Amino acid sequence: MDKLSVLKGYFGHKSFRSGQEELIDHILGGSDVLGIMPTGAGKSVCYQVPAVMLNGMTIVISPLISLMKDQVSALISSGVSAACINSSLSQEEYAETMSRALRGEFRLIYIAPERLETPEINRIASSVKISMITIDEAHCVSQWGQDFRPSYLRISEFIKSLPQRPIISAFTATATDTVREDIIQLLGLNAPFTLVTGFDRPNLYFSVIKPHNKYAELRRQLDEFGGKCGIVYCISRRNVEEICEKLNSDGFSATRYHAGLSDLERRKNQDDFIYDRKRIMVATNAFGMGIDKSDVAFVIHYNMPKNIESYYQEAGRAGRDGSPAQCILLYGPMDVRTNNFMIEKSREDNTELSEDEKDIMLERDRQRLKEMTFYATSTDCLRQFMLGYFGEKAPSYCGNCSCCVNGFEEVDITVDAQKIISCVFRVKQKGRYFGKSMIVDILKGSRNERLAALDFDKLSTYGIMQDTSAKRIRAELEYLIEKGYLYSSDDDYPVVELTALSAKILKEHISVSMKLPKEEKPKDKKQHSSETNIDNTLFEKLRKLRGELAAEANVPAYIVFSDAALRDMCRILPTNEEDFLKVSGVGKIKAERYGKVFCELIKEHNSSDSIDP
Structure with missing residues (x-):
């Protein structure tokens, strides 16, 4: 059979998607390949089609049991002989799988990298012709990637131990230039054909919401999605427990997933979601790598992730079958502090790196967090921002993100800026410094007891912005900090201080303008056209x-x-x-x-x- 016959006969597609055919041709020609393709772009077809055609067995190295089970079920359903070897197999299933593998009955076998050095894999490698080794989620090999796994570093040694070197194919959804170089070097790829197909997922609607009450907004969004299924990502195990419990109490069909649960419960909860017994999965980033569930209609991030790579990969679990889907980020300034804390903690916990390497990673992680924060606070096209981060040019208007659909308008905030900076100045005159919340409370004229106890209700700036929403005051205050007109420290108790530029607004009366969101409009209905027709x-x-x-x-x-x-x-x-x-x-x-x-x-x-x- 030729490649098109295999594509149609086994996988039901008439033509290849962008990049698939080139990668397949190079594999069939005997070349190593590195494919960088967004989630849902059809990476698996790039190695499954050649696996059916090559003379021998393909070993697919994959990080999670759930990914293996999904891929193998789909292949068997399509008529391709495949199996996985992992801890989920019973003793009988394991014995039968090994027996069939040693007889060369499988076209593809999926294994975790941790099993590469086990006797059973060595028996297969020495008894059966291995035509190709495929490494999925290849970015896990790089310490500079967002999901580094030390077990991936053993892959190149395993390849060297084989009687005959097979074709090596590696795939990932996200990889910066540094990570790509690491993949090629650490996996021992031989002059690989490298293809980046582009990171755009046109079917995904990206939005950032800055709610006053995150849980109330989450409920509102879930009500809008009705019976559709989706994922809610949280920053910590505690958040997962709290949000899942609240959702179930409020009548939603939700389950949970995080690393603190037992293997048995994680497997059960994941199956409940995959088999549609529960429609909402509340999880940390421990959930989802390689999940093939194709009907995920939404991914909501209850907290902002640490970097754009993670956000792009997690959000990309929506709309894998090409159907319209939504990726919603509920942003709050506290997310930045929490992520900074977690970045610092991960530095101390990472015992495999030298102090110099830890410092380099810490600086890179902080920079990634800054980029993620810029995305969350951007007033420009979100899709353009994200694609630009990965080095891809995009139009300044996509028509399918919250910034493009709802839009922002340039607003003169000179008077408000003078009031805000004056308030910081008056607080300083009292010999005190406070955080953003106190500044907002003073300007709003809050009856906060602590505020009154400090005599801040006697300040001339007390209540001078009482007719402006706290949300807008906060947005303007953060904008002034971002532009250097004020300063806020990054420690555990950040306070707002004056800068050299503060006087320019108060004394020189320079004008200040910023983009603020227009009143929210309904989402563009055209994104749902494929459902309504x-x-x-x-x-x-x-x-x-x-x-x-x-x-x-x-x-x-x-x-x-x-x-x-x-x-x-x-x-x-x-x-x-x-x-x-x-x-x-x-x-x-x-x-x-x-x-x-x-x-x-x-x-x-x-x-x-x-x-x-």
Whole structure:
């Protein structure tokens, strides 16, 4: 079979996506490759198609059991012989998998990097021809990446120990230039064909919200999503526990995931989410690497992550099947302090690095956090900001992010700036320094007892901005700090102080303007057009049938067909196997297995739809 026949026959796609064909051609030609492709861009096809065609077995090194299980289930469903070797197997399953592997029955075997030095993998490597080694989430090999795993450093030694060097293919969704160099060097790639396909995910709507009450905003967002499934990321285990408990108390179907839970509970909770028994996963960043669940409609970050690489990868778990999805960041200034604390702590906890290396990583982590904060406070196109961070040029207007849809307007805040700086000056005259919250309270005329006890209610600036919202005062105050007109320290108790530029506003009366958000408008409806242009009644019937078939096979529903495939059925309305094969994601095996029952349902729906009431 040629590559297009394999693509259609096993995976149900008529053509390759951007970059896939070039990577596949180089692999089939015997070259090492490095593919940097965004989540949902089809990285797995780049090594699965050659694995079917090459003479021998492909070993896929993957960091998480959940990723292996998903990939193997999908491959078997498509007619490709595959297996995984990990701790989730029973003794009987393990014995059978090993026996079949030693007989060379599998095209692909998935393993964790920790197992590379085990006797069973050595037996396979010495008994079966290994045609290719694929390293997924390849950025984990780099200490400068966001998910460094020391076990990835053993991969190159394992490759050297093989009787014959196979083709090496490595893939990741995020990698800066430094991380790319590390991947090539540390994995021992031989003059690899390197391809960066672009980081844009047009189906994702990016938004940043700065709510007064994060939990109330989270509830509002979840209510809007109705019965759709999604992920809520939190910064700490404590946050996960608290938010999950609140959501369940408020009637939401939620479960939790973090490193503090037992392996058994993590596996159960993850399965509950993947098999649609729970629609919301509340988790730390310990959850999600490689999760293939294709119908995630939203990813909400309750707290800002430490860097854009992590945010991009976590947000990218939404809309993997190409359907419209939303990536929402709930930003609060406290997120910056919390992340700074965690960065400092990770420096002390990292015992594998020298002091000089720790200092270098600390500085890089702080810079990454600054970039992430710039994203969260940006008034320009969020997509352009993110793509620019990864070195990709993009238009200044995308039409599918909160900044572009809701927009910002340039506002003269000269008078407000004078009032804010005057307030800081009056507090200083009292011989005191305080943080942003106290400055805002004074300007608002708060009846805070502590404020009164300090006689701050006697200041001339007390209450001079009582008609301005606290949210706007805070935004203007942070803008003045950002531009150097005021200063705020980065320690545990940051205070607001005057700078040399403060006098320019008070004495020289220079004008100050900043971008402030316009009144929020409804999200652009065009992003949902692919959902609204289908027969929703038929779509729900197809979903129900898919759920029944998945339950019978004991696999997640999206392994049978993705939501995108169901929507394609609603558009094509196939009533025979020939037409059913035209549906995106339907290959020969799936057509034979499911075509008849789905076509019958569509015929029945069309028939009932044509009968006059």
